[in-house]
Amino acid sequence: MTRAPFRPACLLVVLAAASLSAPPLVARQAPAPRQTYVAPRTADGHPDLQGIWQTRNTAWVDLQDHDARPGRPAGPGQPFPTTWGAPAGPGVVDGKDIPYQPWALQKKKENFAQRMTLDPLARCYMPGIPRATYLGLAFQIVQTPKYIAMMYEYSHTNRTIYMDGSPHIDGIEFWMGDSRGRWDGETLVVDVANFNDKTWFDMAGNFHSEALHVVERFTRTGRDVLEYEATIEDPKVFTKPWRISMPVYRVFERDYGDRLLDYECAELAETAAGTFFPGISARPQKAE
Amino acid sequence: MKRALMAVNSAALALTIGAAAQSRPDFSGAWTYNAALSPASGQGGASTGPQITWPTTLDIKQTPTHLEVQTSTRQQHTQSVAYPLDGSETTVRGAGDITTRSVAVWDGNTLVITSRRSYTGPQGEITLDLKEIYSLVGGNLRVDRTETQEGKSTTRNVVYSKGSFGRHAVAPARADRRAAAGPIPRLPNGRPNLQGYWNGDSSASWSVEAHQAGFGLAGGTGVIIDPPSGEVPYQPWAAAERERRRNDLYNDPEPHCFPSGVPRQMSVGMPYQILQTDRHVLILFEYVHARRIIPMNRPHTSSRVRFWQGDSVGHWEGDTLVVDSDHFTDKTWLDMDGNFFSERGHVVERLTLLDANTIEYRATIEDASVFTRPWTIRFLLQRETNPDHQILEAACHEDNRDLEHIKAAYEKGIK
Numbered sequence: 001m002t003r004a005p006f007r008p009a010c011l012l013v014v015l016a017a018a019s020l021s022a023p024p025l026v027a028r029q030a031p032a033p034r035q036t037y038v039a040p041r042t043a044d045g046h047p048d049l050q051g052i053w054q055t056r057n058t059a060w061v062d063l064q065d066h067d068a069r070p071g072r073p074a075g076p077g078q079p080f081p082t083t084w085g086a087p088a089g090p091g092v093v094d095g096k097d098i099p100y101q102p103w104a105l106q107k108k109k110e111n112f113a114q115r116m117t118l119d120p121l122a123r124c125y126m127p128g129i130p131r132a133t134y135l136g137l138a139f140q141i142v143q144t145p146k147y148i149a150m151m152y153e154y155s156h157t158n159r160t161i162y163m164d165g166s167p168h169i170d171g172i173e174f175w176m177g178d179s180r181g182r183w184d185g186e187t188l189v190v191d192v193a194n195f196n197d198k199t200w201f202d203m204a205g206n207f208h209s210e211a212l213h214v215v216e217r218f219t220r221t222g223r224d225v226l227e228y229e230a231t232i233e234d235p236k237v238f239t240k241p242w243r244i245s246m247p248v249y250r251v252f253e254r255d256y257g258d259r260l261l262d263y264e265c266a267e268l269a270e271t272a273a274g275t276f277f278p279g280i281s282a283r284p285q286k287a288e
Numbered sequence: 289m290k291r292a293l294m295a296v297n298s299a300a301l302a303l304t305i306g307a308a309a310q311s312r313p314d315f316s317g318a319w320t321y322n323a324a325l326s327p328a329s330g331q332g333g334a335s336t337g338p339q340i341t342w343p344t345t346l347d348i349k350q351t352p353t354h355l356e357v358q359t360s361t362r363q364q365h366t367q368s369v370a371y372p373l374d375g376s377e378t379t380v381r382g383a384g385d386i387t388t389r390s391v392a393v394w395d396g397n398t399l400v401i402t403s404r405r406s407y408t409g410p411q412g413e414i415t416l417d418l419k420e421i422y423s424l425v426g427g428n429l430r431v432d433r434t435e436t437q438e439g440k441s442t443t444r445n446v447v448y449s450k451g452s453f454g455r456h457a458v459a460p461a462r463a464d465r466r467a468a469a470g471p472i473p474r475l476p477n478g479r480p481n482l483q484g485y486w487n488g489d490s491s492a493s494w495s496v497e498a499h500q501a502g503f504g505l506a507g508g509t510g511v512i513i514d515p516p517s518g519e520v521p522y523q524p525w526a527a528a529e530r531e532r533r534r535n536d537l538y539n540d541p542e543p544h545c546f547p548s549g550v551p552r553q554m555s556v557g558m559p560y561q562i563l564q565t566d567r568h569v570l571i572l573f574e575y576v577h578a579r580r581i582i583p584m585n586r587p588h589t590s591s592r593v594r595f596w597q598g599d600s601v602g603h604w605e606g607d608t609l610v611v612d613s614d615h616f617t618d619k620t621w622l623d624m625d626g627n628f629f630s631e632r633g634h635v636v637e638r639l640t641l642l643d644a645n646t647i648e649y650r651a652t653i654e655d656a657s658v659f660t661r662p663w664t665i666r667f668l669l670q671r672e673t674n675p676d677h678q679i680l681e682a683a684c685h686e687d688n689r690d691l692e693h694i695k696a697a698y699e700k701g702i703k
Contacts, residue, residue, distance in 0.1 A: 043566070050565075050567070125683070126577070126681075126683060140581065142563070142565060142567075142568050142570055142581070143565065144483075144563050144564070144565055147561075147563055149563060149570055149572060149579075151570075151579050151581060156547055156576070156577060156578050156579060156596075157577060158572055158577050158579050160561070160572060160678075160679060162678075169678065172680060174680075174681050175681055175683050176681065258583055258586075259581075259583075259589055259593075259595075259599065260581055261593055261595070262547075262594075262595055262596050264546060264547070264596060266544060266545055266546065267544070267546055267619070270544060276539065276541075276544055280529060280618055280628070280630055281529070281532065
């Protein structure tokens with residue numbers, strides 16, 4: 001439940017290290033047991049989900065059961081797939097299969113074949129929802145009565161969940177969707193809509209259209225565990241709604257405290273490609 | 289702000305006028321942008337069209353035969369054009385090789401000005417279509433601006449009031465607004481409630497020092513209040529490094545969509561939201577979806593990990609939120625003018641509510657390896673008062689054409 005012990009300059013290596021040092025131990029479980037844990041409350045009486053959280057599975061590789069496979073996406077600074085492979089893991093989809101329409105299943109296969117270059121994350125784009133949750137990088141939750149902020153280590157991506165009963169904003173598409181939340185007892189329920197059609201669900205080419213609608217459920221099932229579920233529907237791509245679920249664990253870092261660190265995707269890519277020259281070049285040998 | 293490189297230079301605004309009948313409204317006067325009366329953008333960075341910019345002042349002289357319009361931004365860079373009223377197209381060549389062709393026609397009591405701005409770079413011609421509708425509403429001048437680029441449009445309505453608001457276009461207006469805005473809001477625990485949507489002084493992110501407007505740049509009178517010279521107190525080697533950076537804008541982190549750093553992030557030209565809990569102050573920025581997470585009453589991290597926005601911790605001193613930031617990278621700049629500090633930099637910010645809609649922002653910057661002494665900037669944060677306002681997505685990487693433009697300008701020798 002700690003983060004990888006070192007933070008190399010590459011998402012892919014970070015993820016590989018995390019998964020090598022901590023093989024997935026959460027097999028798909030039967031439906032979550034009846035809720036018995038009662039979370040501590042915030043000042044306004046709702047479950048306190050605040051903290052820094054991180055998944056420990058391989059959903060970032062493929063939402064479905066998968067063997068280890070070669071390669072990871074190339075990026076703007078990474079013209080060739082790396083020699084790091086993508087680890088095997090059990091899927092997180094209820095019933096194993098994603099109910100694609102026939103044309104969409106064909107497109108998914110094409111995406112998979114070209115995943116090294118087509119994956120939006122290869123260009124450091126925002127990951128979308130639910131992918132941001134299980135990228136394997138940490139995210140932080142901060143709650144106020146009207147807004148819940150979810151802030152992701154990946155490329156300083158954020159989203160604000162409106163808890164004021166307001167409807168989805170009209171007419172604007174978002175990479176991260178437009179999130180409107182409510183409390184259902186112990187559970188934070190987030191309705192996410194207004195997506196664009198550009199994000200993927202994983203590195204395996206699973207995709208959606210702009211008609212995507214996601215309903216997420218965050219439930220604290222222990223002091224240091226959240227159960228995360230997302231029901232995904234998109235009538236243009238799928239024949240019926242489908243669901244993923246996984247636990248998310250609290251991150252403890254003795255030295256960092258409650259700090260979310262930086263994973264500046266484009267900087268890493270640009271530094272690797274030699275297209276960005278930050279820093280001070282005229283510093284004298286002895287600055288002080 | 290970055291997109292402004294294309295949608296630039298409101299100062300190049302061109303006006304022509306058709307038949308100015310005596311019954312037409314008279315737009316003459318010295319007009320100043322009135323933020324309080326201008327509807328906040330419902331679009332912002334996530335709009336599909338170009339980002340709208342507009343002048344801060346308009347000096348208009350209307351005669352039966354001419355309409356003279358002098359525009360300026362932050363009362364620095366001015367541009368004046370007189371248009372003969374014979375209905376013909378007018379061509380203006382402005383700063384940065386921008387050519388503007390305009391036609392104006394009366395439509396009832398409104399004046400409709402249709403313009404096309406073009407800039408020819410190595411990659412071909414970049415054009416922007418601009419439609420402005422001038423009208424007088426309740427003694428104020430209202431300009432509905434629609435900018436269209438590559439088939440996508442953005443509209444913003446801007447209201448100007450008569451008179452000059454002086455430095456930073458806020459001073460005389462502030463007393464009135466403070467009275468209207470009432471006492472500062474407080475949280476149940478008695479602390480000042482800073483929550484809401486705010487805009488910094490975007491001229492500071494162009495340069496913290498006084499600077500002329502230029503291609504894509506808003507001028508500014510400078511935000512340094514100490515030292516009194518208004519200049520960054522560099523050591524000699526650092527002054528040379530700053531000069532080098534001024535000619536190396538490609539390596540400014542902002543066009544690469546990286547976080548702006550502190551304090552620069554607080555003056556980016558897009559709104560941001562402040563949230564407060566007992567344990568944190570959050571600042572969520574529309575611009576590049578950056579954020580600052582500020583734990584309250586905590587020590588700095590003991591690790592050597594560095595942060596683009598610094599490792600920020602906050603506490604209250606009376607009614608002032610004090611934010612202490614350390615553990616910076618050496619990768620961020622202070623503005624687009626080459627100003628910088630190193631990874632040894634240390635920033636202390638102070639945020640004080642002056643009234644319900646105004647925060648006084650001060651930041652003291654020290655870095656013994658770069659400066660001869662600590663120095664301080666100050667500007668005001670203005671509340672976005674539109675109740676429907678919310679932070680949208682400025683998906684910078686996903687639509688980043690700035691680097692192309694900077695590279696192109698570079699190759700062309702434009703600094």
